Amino acid sequence: MPVFATNGLSKHYPSVRALDELTLAIEPGIVGLVGANGAGKSTLIKLLLGLIQPTEGDATVLGFDIRTQGLQLRQYVGYMPEHDCLPPEMNATEFVAHMAQISGLPAAASRERASEALRHAGLFEARYRSIAGYSTGMKQRAKLAQALVHDPKLVFLDEPTNGLDPAGRDDMLDLIRRTGHEMGITIVMATHLLGEIERTCDQLIVIDAGRLLHQGSVADFTAATETLEVEVTGDATLLAARLTAAGIDATVEGQRIFVRPEGGHDEAGMFDLIRDGVVDLGLGLVRVQQRRHTLEDLFRIDSSDAADGTSDA
Amino acid sequence: MTTRPTDETSSIYDLGYRSYEGVRLGRRYAVLALYRESLRAAFGLGRSTAAKIAPAILIGIALFPALIQLILGAILPIGEIELVRHDDYYSGIKFVMALYVGVVAPDIVGRDQRTRSLTLYFTRAITRYDYALGKLAAMTTAMLAITLVPQLLLFVGNALATDQFGDFIRENWDELPPIFGSALLGSWLIAAIGTLIAAQTPQRAFATVGIIVAFILPIPIAAILVEQIDAGWADYAVYLSPLDLVDGLTYWLFGTAPPASDSLIALTDFSTATFAGVAVVVALAASALLVRRYIRVQA
Numbered sequence: 223m224p225v226f227a228t229n230g231l232s233k234h235y236p237s238v239r240a241l242d243e244l245t246l247a248i249e250p251g252i253v254g255l256v257g258a259n260g261a262g263k264s265t266l267i268k269l270l271l272g273l274i275q276p277t278e279g280d281a282t283v284l285g286f287d288i289r290t291q292g293l294q295l296r297q298y299v300g301y302m303p304e305h306d307c308l309p310p311e312m313n314a315t316e317f318v319a320h321m322a323q324i325s326g327l328p329a330a331a332s333r334e335r336a337s338e339a340l341r342h343a344g345l346f347e348a349r350y351r352s353i354a355g356y357s358t359g360m361k362q363r364a365k366l367a368q369a370l371v372h373d374p375k376l377v378f379l380d381e382p383t384n385g386l387d388p389a390g391r392d393d394m395l396d397l398i399r400r401t402g403h404e405m406g407i408t409i410v411m412a413t414h415l416l417g418e419i420e421r422t423c424d425q426l427i428v429i430d431a432g433r434l435l436h437q438g439s440v441a442d443f444t445a446a447t448e449t450l451e452v453e454v455t456g457d458a459t460l461l462a463a464r465l466t467a468a469g470i471d472a473t474v475e476g477q478r479i480f481v482r483p484e485g486g487h488d489e490a491g492m493f494d495l496i497r498d499g500v501v502d503l504g505l506g507l508v509r510v511q512q513r514r515h516t517l518e519d520l521f522r523i524d525s526s527d528a529a530d531g532t533s534d535a
Numbered sequence: 536m537t538t539r540p541t542d543e544t545s546s547i548y549d550l551g552y553r554s555y556e557g558v559r560l561g562r563r564y565a566v567l568a569l570y571r572e573s574l575r576a577a578f579g580l581g582r583s584t585a586a587k588i589a590p591a592i593l594i595g596i597a598l599f600p601a602l603i604q605l606i607l608g609a610i611l612p613i614g615e616i617e618l619v620r621h622d623d624y625y626s627g628i629k630f631v632m633a634l635y636v637g638v639v640a641p642d643i644v645g646r647d648q649r650t651r652s653l654t655l656y657f658t659r660a661i662t663r664y665d666y667a668l669g670k671l672a673a674m675t676t677a678m679l680a681i682t683l684v685p686q687l688l689l690f691v692g693n694a695l696a697t698d699q700f701g702d703f704i705r706e707n708w709d710e711l712p713p714i715f716g717s718a719l720l721g722s723w724l725i726a727a728i729g730t731l732i733a734a735q736t737p738q739r740a741f742a743t744v745g746i747i748v749a750f751i752l753p754i755p756i757a758a759i760l761v762e763q764i765d766a767g768w769a770d771y772a773v774y775l776s777p778l779d780l781v782d783g784l785t786y787w788l789f790g791t792a793p794p795a796s797d798s799l800i801a802l803t804d805f806s807t808a809t810f811a812g813v814a815v816v817v818a819l820a821a822s823a824l825l826v827r828r829y830i831r832v833q834a
Contacts, residue, residue: 301658323568326559373555
């Protein structure tokens, strides 16, 4: 059963279509939600939390209807906002325990869970210190702890690495990975940093201008393609010309040649041609490897498509 | 005591993450938790010492007349003494009430906007209505510390001043309904207006000033209009002042007349029952606007 599924989900405001006809189904795992600022990420999260009503379409989250069962579903969902949201004068344990109670947990269980969540987030030693004295990294951890304290089945993280230095970012991504994989909590992580998605997520939702551009597994997307990437020293165009002459589709990008097998060339024959070409032309061969898609490719292609689509319309 | 270094048999146990299988008590419990925590915040409990000082001082001042009566009654059993009376207790602590709500309301409602933790509440098991009403209930309860508590102290003080404590209680128990009624209705009115103003801004200082102005400024305005302008319509200005409404409804509930010498209410010919009526209408309107504010506020 999908953790959440939407069907033609739309949210229109008087001046803007924040979300348009979104249909998707998400399986348990760590999901990257990508889109530029204003693409509709926050609107989608608010809809899935049952905080705003959709204009059209419907959605279920953990089996609850977002239109009518917002309160019930929010007992099982956690949310970590992008902005600062911690009261500086409280200590982390008190605040996180209070948040557990607002999610409906009894007082004693809330205190226990607050310690558990803060320990998981790596704040166990500092849990009785006032939040005012926390660093940015510690605040992010406390925000994560409050999102996990009521043991949700699904957590939305909005730009969880915002404001962190590289080491802090690595720690946070590692923490998110562990939360998703070891605790079995489905995580939806909104970000505009594609590198983070490649490192952390196993599914991907890409939205742009309120529309779904892509949904699927990150592994499928970054899987090896048929194209070979050949990097040489010296003049790469010479080798490309030679391959083209042999009936192979080869394009040059700086020192790299992208070679697509076509027609009667099997893989072994193509490797031979490349090797012979390099030797004959006196070039240095740096590497030959199967090319992988990166998420940047997806964004490049799809954004230009989307731009075309809107200009057509 | 020192810990002896242990040998290679020691190890660190990773407890792993434990999931929660217990009960989830849902909305009603969550609202109660919000109410409780807001009430603690009102008195600065669980906060720094500085946060406790202002409410504590103001409560002290509000209780002072009742405490004097209680102490005098306890040590000098000289029959009934009436330094202060139930029905004009609130008119004596008007400014304290305005300052108190000005200090406390921004702690109860403005803080979550200031720290932007409002988002965290609205993404949990409560609705925006629940949040607004939970906060209003907390502020109303916090008001009881300077309304109901001194009235009850006064009652006990009066009882102690007589020789027969038990007899006094038996004979005067009928003062309890107006004590509770005026404290509850007055507290609700002041709390609703105070939280409504505090909810408009995350800035604590603005909220405090706004609240104090809203309670204090109408007092001289109403006084000038009622006393100086000799026209029937000007008398209605007395209803503009929330603290005069509290006075009026208190006289009505105790069934007494306001002192003719120094009461604005006595200058108008309005029945004290109308003050209770206007107080209910204003309190309802302010509560509704508070809810509306939280339904619309960005979070």
